[in-house]
Structures are given as structure tokens and as C-alpha cells.
Amino acid sequence: MDNFAHFVRVYIEDTDVGGIVYYANYFKFMERARTEYFRTLGYNKPALMSASQLVVRDVSLRYIKPAYLDDQLFVSGSIKKVSSFSLEMTQNISRDETVIAKARVRLACIDPLTKTLSKFPQTIFEELKSRINT
Amino acid sequence: MDNFAHFVRVYIEDTDVGGIVYYANYFKFMERARTEYFRTLGYNKPALMSASQLVVRDVSLRYIKPAYLDDQLFVSGSIKKVSSFSLEMTQNISRDETVIAKARVRLACIDPLTKTLSKFPQTIFEELKSRINT
Amino acid sequence: MDNFAHFVRVYIEDTDVGGIVYYANYFKFMERARTEYFRTLGYNKPALMSASQLVVRDVSLRYIKPAYLDDQLFVSGSIKKVSSFSLEMTQNISRDETVIAKARVRLACIDPLTKTLSKFPQTIFEELKSRINT
């Protein structure tokens, strides 16, 4: 069972001259899904955002089948590891129940001003830990 | 005579499934050219940027011919009007001496914190006025 | 009354270092709304798409207030003029019932292979004409 899932429609802006979704745009789709998930955990509150910012530290993505204009994609995610400063997730992109891309993402919590590592706010940390999905 | 010109190469990221440059990306190309121009006027200095920020208020663009992958485009610009708070320019995008898009842009100077109108720093204002191109 | 309306959520990908939505991205939002509208008119059928392609010929946009991360925007549109080869629309972007951007767009129907003007398929033409919104 995944922690979250989000639908994404493919528009012309997402495609390229090869007739498929441009490879960098998968990372936009994955972040939209993560953002909607964090929103449900209370992470978009201005107070939190001013205290901490999530940035991607490592990402890997395997493209299995191309995505096309008008596709309705389903972007899921599962929390795999949580530490005081970082978070690891897997994310899949599917179309009609077929996985077309698989990713792994590691996010770090940083101070928005200094851009240095900063601990997750305690409530967020506990919340994330309780949702680890093995 | 234009005030400035900047070369832009079209990459896959700029194209869409129609085989041409996606229409919104022309605005990126125009901003790159404006940025390089403002840089020559000293506008990218951190001190200036913290005091004022340029935002687009009005833009219009006519697409004359499509642009394609690998095209080497030439983006020019001319200052047409300058006031205490705003700046008007025309910009052309050309390929092989043929204009393929024509634009008009009005930029406003705002305070980066309050996002409200703010006068141009005096030196920038004088500089811009001296370059009006009729 | 507008012909159509579409909700758009602002994600990090849409923002820039100024803390607001990057000015070129409004054109993506407007195209998403148009695409969803044309879909309701049957314009995304592969047979139609292979016979004709819509491209933007002229666009103008006035930025009235900035849009921010997490904003839920409402993108509407009204058909203003239809000819055998082109279509004119107005589009508004709103947040909480306040219009933050106003645009005018002229689209041309072209042959996808030759990129030259091509008449709208007759059924689409009749459909569009019947929806002119004055």
C-alpha cells in the first residue's frame, strides 16, 4: 500500500518534439504528488515553511514506457526511511494500472535562509516516522 | 538599431509534440535577452536586486513563423518608454535575419518584499532614459 | 458567462526566485484550460488531431496581481470570434473571485505536416461558431 497517490494530466507543455513527455518533466509530476501529500500532513502551513524547507538530495528514475499527450497518469509514493534531517521515498508513475516509471527520492530538511541542514519540526518528524511503509 | 541582442539555441526542452517551440517558451527566451541586457547596465548586482525587482506587467507577442529544434535564434530588444516605475520595450525573435516573432513588454519596478510599486534606483533610471530608442 | 473554466494549483515548478509564479507559466495555465475545453468539444480525438493542429498566433496578457505557491487559480475563457482558419478568445485568471490576469489569444488551425493554414474541420467550425460569447 502506498502512502499517497495523485492524478496528473499530460498537457502540451509537458511533451517534446519526440512526441512523448520530456524526461525532466517526470520530476515535476513527482513533486506535485509529494506536495499534495505533505499538504495533508500539515506541511504547507506558512509557519512551518518559514522554519524549514524540503530539498531533493538524491533522485533516481527509471523510464519504462513513454508517456503521451492527454495521458492521465497516477503518481504514487511510499515513505521508506526517516531521519532527523532527511526522508527517503519511492515513487511510481502509472497509466492504466501499468507502471511506466519508477523512482527513488531522498529529501533533506534545510533552513530556508542559510540553506544548511535543519531538523524536521518535531510534529512533522513523528508524523513521517509513523507512516513508514515497508 | 536595437539596444541589445542575445543568441538562444533551441533544445528539446523547448519543443512540444507539435514539433515546434512551445508558445510559452518564447517568453523565456525574451527574458534571457533582457536579463543579459540589464546585466550590462549593472542591474544584477545583489545590492540593486535587494532594493528593487522587475516584474512584467503587460506582454503581447505575435508568432509569425514557428521555431524548431536546433534553431539558433536571435532575440533583440529596444527601450521605448521609461517612467519612474516602469519600462516599455519591443523585442523581436529572428532566425537567419527573418523575424519569426514580435513582442511588446511593459515591466514595472517593485519592492521585492511588499510586491508594491517602487521607483527605479536613480542611477538605473537615468541609464534607462538615456537609452530610449525611437 | 464564460464558455469554460478550469482549476489550476500552483506548484513549486511554477514559481521563481521572486517568490511568485514565473510570468511565462501563465501561458501554460491558459493552455491547460483551453485543452480541457476543446476536449469537451471532441477536439482531442486522434483523427481530428492528425487532420489539424491549433497554434497560437497572437497573445496578450496583463498581469494584475502576482500568483503564489499553493494558490488555487481559476482559468476561464470565452470565444469571441471564429473564422474558417482562426479563433479568438479572452481568458481570465482569478483567485478567490479576484481577476489577477487578463488575456486575449488568437489561435490558427494549421496542417500538422506542412505547418500551413488549414480550415477547421466542418463539425468543429460549426460547434465553435455556435458558442461565440459576446
Add this chain to the structure above:
Amino acid sequence: MDNFAHFVRVYIEDTDVGGIVYYANYFKFMERARTEYFRTLGYNKPALMSASQLVVRDVSLRYIKPAYLDDQLFVSGSIKKVSSFSLEMTQNISRDETVIAKARVRLACIDPLTKTLSKFPQTIFEELKSRINT
């Protein structure tokens, strides 16, 4: 010694509300560098492009330090493995001689029409093999 290197200037379009380059945009920078490299190998000729298309199959990227507006980045690459159907490369992004991101990319050669695997044209294959950088 890398096989190739390409300069990239960071513009507003590349940044996000966090004040840094948006994480997906690094993949655009890396593709620009690869494109310029393939161009030097003759890969952008229309005849070749109609016979074969390069698509990314796997990518991984480690973000070491953030990139900022106006940064002048240096994107390098080295060919690590070549097979009849695919190509593996490492790519680094640097600023002032400091590596700020490290990537690994696997590209596959596909038929542009069927989107299925297709052998590299023989001359390109030999060229790529002769440039393997260990």
C-alpha cells in the same frame, strides 16, 4: 578527462520560490550539454534523427550544493559504456571548479516511429565506442 563540457547560465526561469534552481531543471542543463556533444559527433543531422532517436532510460542525480540565479554552471560528461542499443554516461555540474551535482544517465536508441529499441547507426556506434572514457 571528460568527453565534453558546456556552459549554462542560470536565468529566472530556472529558479523557484526557494531561491535556488528547481531540481528538475538540472536535467535540462545536462541534456543541453549532451546535445551539444552529439552535435559535434554529427548526431543532429536530419537523416540520422529520422532514423534513430535517443531517449533517457535511467537517470540518477545527487544534489551537493544549490545553484543560484546568475550562476555560470559548467556541465561536463564522460561516456562510460556503449552497446548496440544504449549508452551510459556520467555528468557533473560545477560552479567555480566545485562540483555541485553528479549524475549518471543511460540513454537508449529507439526508432522514432515505433518507439521500440533500434540499433545505433553504425558510424555513430563506432564513434561512441572510440570515445569511451574510463
